[in-house]
Amino acid sequence: MGGLGxxxxxxxxxxxxxxxxxxxxxxxxxVIIVVSxxxxxxxxxxxxxxSEPRRSEFERESVIDIQRAAVRSTIDETGYLKETDEGIxxxxxxxxxxxxxxxxxxxxxxxxxxxxxxxxxxxxxEDGIKQQYKRCAWxxxxxxxxxxxxxxxxxxxxxxxxxxxxxxDLPDSRSAFTTHTTLGMEPVRITLxxxx
Amino acid sequence: xxxxxxxxxxxxxxxxxxxxxxxxxxxxxxxLIAMLSxxxxxxxxxxxxxxxxxxxxxxxxxxxRHPEMVVESENKEQRGEFSIEKLDELTDQNxxxxxxxxxxxDFIVFINHTESEHEWTFGxxxxxxxxxxxxxxxxxxxxxxxxxxxxxxxxxxxxxxx
Numbered sequence: 001m002g003g004l005g006x007x008x009x010x011x012x013x014x015x016x017x018x019x020x021x022x023x024x025x026x027x028x029x030x031v032i033i034v035v036s037x038x039x040x041x042x043x044x045x046x047x048x049x050x051s052e053p054r055r056s057e058f059e060r061e062s063v064i065d066i067q068r069a070a071v072r073s074t075i076d077e078t079g080y081l082k083e084t085d086e087g088i089x090x091x092x093x094x095x096x097x098x099x100x101x102x103x104x105x106x107x108x109x110x111x112x113x114x115x116x117x118x119x120x121x122x123x124x125x126e127d128g129i130k131q132q133y134k135r136c137a138w139x140x141x142x143x144x145x146x147x148x149x150x151x152x153x154x155x156x157x158x159x160x161x162x163x164x165x166x167x168x169d170l171p172d173s174r175s176a177f178t179t180h181t182t183l184g185m186e187p188v189r190i191t192l193x194x195x196x
Numbered sequence: 197x198x199x200x201x202x203x204x205x206x207x208x209x210x211x212x213x214x215x216x217x218x219x220x221x222x223x224x225x226x227x228l229i230a231m232l233s234x235x236x237x238x239x240x241x242x243x244x245x246x247x248x249x250x251x252x253x254x255x256x257x258x259x260x261r262h263p264e265m266v267v268e269s270e271n272k273e274q275r276g277e278f279s280i281e282k283l284d285e286l287t288d289q290n291x292x293x294x295x296x297x298x299x300x301x302d303f304i305v306f307i308n309h310t311e312s313e314h315e316w317t318f319g320x321x322x323x324x325x326x327x328x329x330x331x332x333x334x335x336x337x338x339x340x341x342x343x344x345x346x347x348x349x350x351x352x353x354x355x356x357x358x
Contacts, residue, residue: 040235054250061335062333068276069335135348140310140334
């Protein structure tokens, strides 16, 4: 009796009055409803005005503002430990230095420790940079973040999320912005990644 | 078959006199109209929100380069820092008069000094809480004091339709 294939075939599916049978009409109705449902669903989901690109635009704008504010903001006090010739640990203190300078100092000292036998504990310096980025990215803007910078063999990678240890761990849906600075005569890139 | 149709005394209207078919047609039309209306309402709402979001970002960019708010060098170069001195002197009227955005929406701008917790507020006096949808942007900024010291601050721009 019913059947879409039969409907397309035509004449046989009509009743004695020349009209479709109830089953065939129901099938046509079902097909129309299902097709219409998917069309209207995609319209309703915002085919033309999806909120996703708008969220991305806000995120792109945020990553620029966070990076610009963070690298130029100042850390009240930070420092590092170094071992003197007498084998004593000595704390070097920095007051009111910008994050940009702190990153360059970190990379310089890390490089130095890799190239020579000198020992440095840069944990405090790293924490100072991380705290300042946390204030800008998480406390104010509510974004997770990661910062990456490198110079020669020295690398700095920090994130507010413990399970993110390098660039490969970052989520695909992230925004990034890079600022450039110089260490000695060489360029250094500082990249900030943010995501929600 | 053609003969059968011609001789049908019920004519075309006969199709609709068939009770279940008539009910089915009404149901389909009703469902289609309902879905179309829902899609249109959603489309309208999304387009309004998109417009508000765009306006919010434009306003935020305009605020960040507003000469009455940011630090400028002698040759009018801007470094993107807000001047605490200028913010203290700025009035709502000064701000709105010099903004290069169409004043079609209500907005409010908050700039907060994160250390002293001092806050500057500019913009509309209408109640933002009553708005059904509002677009807002929140991000860090730098505030420059008279002694050229730089402090971290927070910029928040909220836009809504009254």
